[in-house]
Amino acid sequence: MTGEIHGASFEDLVAFFRRPVPGGFPVDVVRECVCRSCDGRRFEVRVMDTAQAARRTCLECRRHELIADSVEYWDDDEEVQVRCACLCGEEEFAGAVGFSLREESDDVRWIVVGLRCLSCGRLGVYEAWKIDWGPSNYLLDLA
Ligand SMILES: [Zn+2]
Numbered sequence: 001m002t003g004e005i006h007g008a009s010f011e012d013l014v015a016f017f018r019r020p021v022p023g024g025f026p027v028d029v030v031r032e033c034v035c036r037s038c039d040g041r042r043f044e045v046r047v048m049d050t051a052q053a054a055r056r057t058c059l060e061c062r063r064h065e066l067i068a069d070s071v072e073y074w075d076d077d078e079e080v081q082v083r084c085a086c087l088c089g090e091e092e093f094a095g096a097v098g099f100s101l102r103e104e105s106d107d108v109r110w111i112v113v114g115l116r117c118l119s120c121g122r123l124g125v126y127e128a129w130k131i132d133w134g135p136s137n138y139l140l141d142l143a
């Protein structure tokens with residue numbers, strides 16, 4: 001797989017998650033990032049230098065919300081936060097979270113944060129981390 005991938009919708013992001021990646025793991029469920037306060041779907045997103053966690057900030061209501069179990073790891077110290085930026089330089093995104101589930105249970109095995117640049121449409125994976133505890137299926141509702 002080479003080159004950039006662009007999209008225009010949540011469905012494009014789902015297809016992006018589902019494309020086969022050499023050595024990768026299957027993404028079983030994809031959930032769109034929707035502001036839990038105002039239903040907004042445009043975000044600024046930060047990850048962290050020091051841990052694997054992601055926080056999105058709704059561009060409509062400015063509310064911060066943490067993705068999946070990020071609440072356990074998030075540090076409010078801005079020094080360790082990294083603001084996600086597209087290759088085009090813009091920092092506003094639509095997002096979705098891909099979940100890889102364990103076969104023997106419905107527990108979440110991997111979390112993948114994918115973003116679609118609202119300016120140029122480029123799709124990318126900006127963070128991913130492993131979940132090795134359970135029950136963790138409720139994380140599906142914390143995209
Ligand atoms: Zn909002």
Ligand SMILES: [Zn+2]
Pocket residue numbers: 086087088089090117118119120121122
């Ligand atoms: Zn872009």
